[in-house]
Amino acid sequence: xxxxxxxxxxxxxxxxxxxxxxxxxxxxxxxxxxxxxxxxxxxxxxxxxxxxxxxxxxxxxxxxxxxxxxxxxxxxxxxxxxxxxxxxxxxxxxxxxxxxxxxxxxxxxxxxxxxxxxxxxxxxxxxxxxxxxxxxxxxxxxxxxxxxxxxxxxxxxxxxxxxxxxxxxxxxxxxxxxxxxxxxxxxxxxxxxxxxxxxxxxxxxxxxxxxxxxxxxxxxxxxxxxxxxxxxxxxxxxxxxxxxxxxxxxxxxxxxxxxxxxxxxx
Amino acid sequence: xxxxxxxxxxxxxxxxxxxxxxxxxxxxxxxxxxxxxxxxxxxxxxxxxxxxxxxxxxxxxxxxxxxxxxxxxxxxxxxxxxxxxxxxxxxxxxxxxxxxxxxxxxxxxxxxxxxxxxxxxxxxxxxxxxxxxxxxxxxxxxxxxxxxxxxxxxxxxxxxxxxxxxxxxxxxxxxxxxxxxxxxxxxxxxxxxxxxxxxxxxxxxxxxxxxxxxxxxxxxxxxxxxxxxxxxxxxxxxxxxxxxxxxxxxxxxxxxxxxxxxxxxxxxxxxxxxxxxxxxxxxxxxxxxxxxxxxxxxxxxxxxxxxxxxxxxxxxxxxxxxxxxxxxxxxxxxxxxxxxxxxxxxxxxxxxxxxxxxxxxxxxxxxxxxxxxxxxxxxxxxxxxxxxxxxxxxxxxxxxxxxxxxxxxxxxxxxxxxxxxxxxxxxxxxxxxxxxxxxxxxxxxxxxxxxxxxxxxxxxxxxxxxxxxxxxxxxxxxxxxx
Numbered sequence: 163x164x165x166x167x168x169x170x171x172x173x174x175x176x177x178x179x180x181x182x183x184x185x186x187x188x189x190x191x192x193x194x195x196x197x198x199x200x201x202x203x204x205x206x207x208x209x210x211x212x213x214x215x216x217x218x219x220x221x222x223x224x225x226x227x228x229x230x231x232x233x234x235x236x237x238x239x240x241x242x243x244x245x246x247x248x249x250x251x252x253x254x255x256x257x258x259x260x261x262x263x264x265x266x267x268x269x270x271x272x273x274x275x276x277x278x279x280x281x282x283x284x285x286x287x288x289x290x291x292x293x294x295x296x297x298x299x300x301x302x303x304x305x306x307x308x309x310x311x312x313x314x315x316x317x318x319x320x321x322x323x324x325x326x327x328x329x330x331x332x333x334x335x336x337x338x339x340x341x342x343x344x345x346x347x348x349x350x351x352x353x354x355x356x357x358x359x360x361x362x363x364x365x366x367x368x369x370x371x372x373x374x375x376x377x378x379x380x381x382x383x384x385x386x387x388x389x390x391x392x393x394x395x396x397x398x399x400x401x402x403x404x405x406x407x408x409x410x411x412x413x414x415x416x417x418x419x420x421x422x423x424x425x426x427x428x
Numbered sequence: 429x430x431x432x433x434x435x436x437x438x439x440x441x442x443x444x445x446x447x448x449x450x451x452x453x454x455x456x457x458x459x460x461x462x463x464x465x466x467x468x469x470x471x472x473x474x475x476x477x478x479x480x481x482x483x484x485x486x487x488x489x490x491x492x493x494x495x496x497x498x499x500x501x502x503x504x505x506x507x508x509x510x511x512x513x514x515x516x517x518x519x520x521x522x523x524x525x526x527x528x529x530x531x532x533x534x535x536x537x538x539x540x541x542x543x544x545x546x547x548x549x550x551x552x553x554x555x556x557x558x559x560x561x562x563x564x565x566x567x568x569x570x571x572x573x574x575x576x577x578x579x580x581x582x583x584x585x586x587x588x589x590x591x592x593x594x595x596x597x598x599x600x601x602x603x604x605x606x607x608x609x610x611x612x613x614x615x616x617x618x619x620x621x622x623x624x625x626x627x628x629x630x631x632x633x634x635x636x637x638x639x640x641x642x643x644x645x646x647x648x649x650x651x652x653x654x655x656x657x658x659x660x661x662x663x664x665x666x667x668x669x670x671x672x673x674x675x676x677x678x679x680x681x682x683x684x685x686x687x688x689x690x691x692x693x694x695x696x697x698x699x700x701x702x703x704x705x706x707x708x709x710x711x712x713x714x715x716x717x718x719x720x721x722x723x724x725x726x727x728x729x730x731x732x733x734x735x736x737x738x739x740x741x742x743x744x745x746x747x748x749x750x751x752x753x754x755x756x757x758x759x760x761x762x763x764x765x766x767x768x769x770x771x772x773x774x775x776x777x778x779x780x781x782x783x784x785x786x787x788x789x790x791x792x793x794x795x796x797x798x799x800x801x802x803x804x805x806x807x808x809x810x811x812x813x814x815x816x817x818x819x820x821x822x823x824x825x826x827x828x829x830x831x832x833x834x835x836x837x838x839x840x841x842x843x844x845x846x847x848x849x850x851x852x853x854x855x856x857x858x859x860x861x862x863x864x865x866x867x868x869x870x871x872x873x874x875x876x877x878x879x880x881x882x883x884x885x886x887x888x889x890x891x892x893x894x895x896x897x898x899x900x901x902x903x904x905x906x907x908x909x910x
Contacts, residue, residue: 175898182895185888191480191603192470194548199469199480200603200851202622203878205886209508219884220511221504225569227616229513229598234885236508283509285602287475308900318900338559338576341597 168359170312173239176276176354179309180323181208181237183300184280189233189292202233204293209236209281233284233293241277245353248273258315258360263400265367266315271355277326282346287332290346294328297348301325312357324351369394374420385417438587450590451522458490461519462564462613463557464571464606465534467549482549482605483562485537486613487530493567494518494593510885517565517572519594521557523579526592531555557592562599562606564613571606571616572596603851605828607815614815623830623881626847626856628871632808635747635771635780635800639758644669645705645737646682647767647788649717651729654696658724662686664700666731667715671708679740682706682731685784686719697727701770701784705739734790738767741798746779749808749872752822752859754801756783764791771800775858778803778874803872804861810869812847820873822860827852829864847871848881 185206193199220226250270258266280297284290304322311319326349333343372391378384391410399405418427431437465487469480499515506512534554540546552558556577563572578593603621608614646666669680682705689698697719709715714731738758750773760766767789772782780800804821812818812832819826827849847862856862856876863870880886 178891178894179899181887181891182899185891193480194470198853200622201854202603203880203888205622205880205883205888206891207510207885207887208891211510213506216506216511217504221513222884226513227570227599228601228620229515230509230511230600231621231883231885232600232602234509236510238508281508285600286472286477286479288472288477288479289602310898310900313898339595341575341600 166359170357172311172354172356173242173276175309175311176321176352177208177239177278179307179321180276180278180350180352181206183305183307183323184235184237184297187235187293187296189284189289204233204235204282205231206235206237209238233282233289235280235282235293237278237280239276240279240349243275243277245273245275248353258317259367259400260314263367264362266360266362268315268317268360269358271311271319271357274354274356276352276354278323278350278352280348280350282348284344284346287344290330290344294346294348298325298328301350307352309354311355312360315360317357319355321355322353324353325349326351367400369397372420381419385419386414388413389420442586443588443590446586446588447522447524447590451525454490454492454520454522454525458492458520459567460488461491461566462608462610463487463489463521463530464562464564464608464613465530465551465554466558466560466562467551469549469605471550478560480604481560482607484605484607484609485533486564486608486610487533489521489525489529491519491521491563491594494520513598515568515570515572515598517563517568517596519563519596520591521594523590523592526557527555557594563594563596564608564616566612569616571599571601573599605851607828611814618814618830619882621850622852623848623850623883624827624852624856624879625877625881626849626862627874627876628845628847628862629749629751629778629803629874630808630871632749632803632872633745633747634802635743635750635754636745637741637743637756637780637783637798637800639738639767639795639798640740640742641736641792641795642705642707642739643735643737644671644707644709644711645734645739645788646684646702646709646715646731647705647734647737647790648732648786649684649700649702649729650732651697651700651727653726653728654698655719655724655727656694656696658686658688658695658697658721658727660688660695662688662697662719662721662724662727664729665718665720666706667717669706669708669715670710675708679704680707682709682715682739684717686727695724697724697729699786700729701786702788703782703784705737705785705788707739709733711735734788736761736764736792737790738769738785738788738792738796741769741783741785743780743783746777746781747800747803749778749803749874750780750859751775751778751803751872751874752857754780754803757799757801758789759796759798761789761791761793761796765789767792767796769798778872803859804870806861806863806870808861808870808872810864810867812864812869813867816864816866818847818849818862818864820856820860820862823854823857825852825854825856827856 187204190201191199254270304324307321329347331345370393374386375388376384389412395406395408421428464483467482495517503515504513561574574594576595664684664686666682672680683703684700687698688695711733714733717729717731719727756769756771758767768786769783774781812829828851830850831848833845861870879889
């Protein structure tokens with residue numbers, strides 16, 4: 163029943179969109195005289211990975227001389243929940259036009275919340291604070307991202323990224339055999355939309371509207387006497403184009419009627 | 429009397445004997461490790477953290493490796509932050525050797541700090557091995573950080589302790605400056621930390637140009653209204669020269685380009701520069717100037733016509749390694765006004781691609797000299813040294829060399845290639861000269877990539893690249909573009 167293949171990569175796009183918010187954060191350390199000693203772009207990656215790939219890529223040299231380089235950030239999707247608050251009618255559809263000008267029939271998307279965790283691992287408290295402080299002011303508590311969820315129909319949606327919570331872990335207590343671990347965990351919810359399969363619409367693009375006017379309401383006997391026709395200008399304009407309309411009024415006294423099947427006056 | 433009166437139970441001589449035996453044992457069964465003391469460059473007194481440290485001293489000392497069965501199993505773990513190694517070692521060093529070899533040298537440094545001879549770092553506690561110091565372990569080719577120093581094991585044999593046990597774990601690296609002058613040690617961090625990549629230009633040559641002068645030249649275009657909402661390429665049209673109808677020579681007609689500027693997302697005309705001043709225009713009846721654009725409007729400009737003005741500047745040699753705009757200097761007339769012009773460079777090839785006239789002056793009776801400043805006043809060449817400090821001539825950014833692809837066959841098509849640096853104090857900018865502090869090597873920076881070179885964990889660039897095609901930052905990414 164559900165077998166129609168489709169994959170819009172919406173969840174992937176939401177993940178990438180979320181990640182790109184945090185991929186340009188820097189921290190600085192100072193010299194004794196207050197000048198900048200070093201400036202570091204904080205590395206960011208999607209946390210989950212294949213273990214063997216991580217091993218061969220990050221420990222190319224088995225005698226890696228250090229434990230890890232810090233600071234680092236990682237993010238990952240930790241959950242998906244249906245959001246009933248944004249529910250729309252399941253039978254409601256809208257029309258969209260693909261890149262080739264074909265009309266597509268699209269059911270209203272289904273609202274889902276994607277939960278993310280952004281983790282910040284630093285060596286120094288001040289490093290973590292520099293990173294966190296560059297993130298928090300943009301979330302009040304949400305930040306809107308406009309994501310092109312389905313490229314083929316140009317469906318751009320505003321996805322609010324809502325900050326849910328901030329946890330911090332600073333294991334500085336205990337014996338000296340255990341190293342201090344300073345990790346901030348920020349939880350976010352991205353309010354995204356999932357689209358089902360997109361079908362070709364049987365409806366064509368309306369390129370001409372014609373209205374016939376009669377002098378009597380009994381159209382069995384009365385014949386059309388006036389006709390209003392409107393077409394886009396230019397005639398081959400697409401929905402996304404900047405176009406006008408050409409209107410035409412015609413009067414008739416030939417006692418004919420328009421046949422929709424033959425598409426002519428008979 | 430509880431103790432045996434025939435033994436002294438800890439006389440100085442007995443203690444010396446034990447210490448000597450310990451030292452002897454360590455020299456026989458130990459291994460050589462490098463002790464790298466931490467120097468505190470900046471310490472946060474509120475958070476009580478060493479913000480910036482350096483390790484540029486090294487002491488080779490014998491130590492007994494107390495890990496008879498190697499590192500503990502499961503020393504490499506997978507975390508959400510990538511691979512993390514947790515290798516630990518225990519080293520035993522002689523108390524006497526530390527106090528007689530390392531302590532005096534570090535004490536001298538402390539004295540230097542107290543007397544003000546050393547003012548770029550601090551040292552704390554020099555009488556014993558310190559937590560936070562590093563051990564370079566040559567067998568494993570790794571850096572270990574001392575987590576804890578045990579000084580009472582064995583427990584007061586003959587009334588004294590003779591060894592330190594250093595409990596160490598692999599070092600977590602964060603741009604600490606490790607410059608011991610021992611290449612084996614320093615080179616181990618060649619690929620670690622935040623490393624940025626600089627593409628350098630090759631040898632430089634100075635661009636040259638000549639000027640043509642004529643009468644009835646459009647010498648200046650004065651902007652009286654800058655308009656608004658222009659695209660980046662508005663078209664400037666100047667009425668044809670009266671002489672064009674006779675000569676049919678298109679060079680008689682003046683041409684110009686508009687330079688735009690954007691403030692608060694509103695782009696307007698900043699100035700109009702002449703690309704050809706034309707000839708044969710009437711001084712008292714200057715040509716009309718119109719600015720047309722697909723989106724903008726409102727800009728108004730008027731032309732000034734002069735005699736004895738520069739109407740064109742011809743590039744005779746495009747030069748090389750121009751990644752910032754050079755200064756164009758034009759000789760002045762004996763009586764009249766000196767012309768001024770701006771050079772246009774190609775950021776890909778580094779060549780001068782055009783010269784635009786800002787004001788073509790007047791009163792010239794012969795073609796003036798045109799000089800285009802060199803891409804660098806510093807002589808280009810040399811070989812950067814590993815770990816030396818380099819400084820950007822314009823940005824003032826300081827960094828340490830991690831890698832330099834040295835070549836001897838430098839030319840235009842064969843630039844020196846990569847320079848990779850770490851511990852940057854900021855960002856470098858294309859066009860500036862990167863000068864080595866020790867080697868005096870200097871090359872012009874062609875392009876700078878602030879992505880972390882070669883760090884497999886970091887996916888900043890990949891995320892940005894994929895996001896560019898799906899995210900619509902109609903205004904601007906408030907977090908900054910990658």
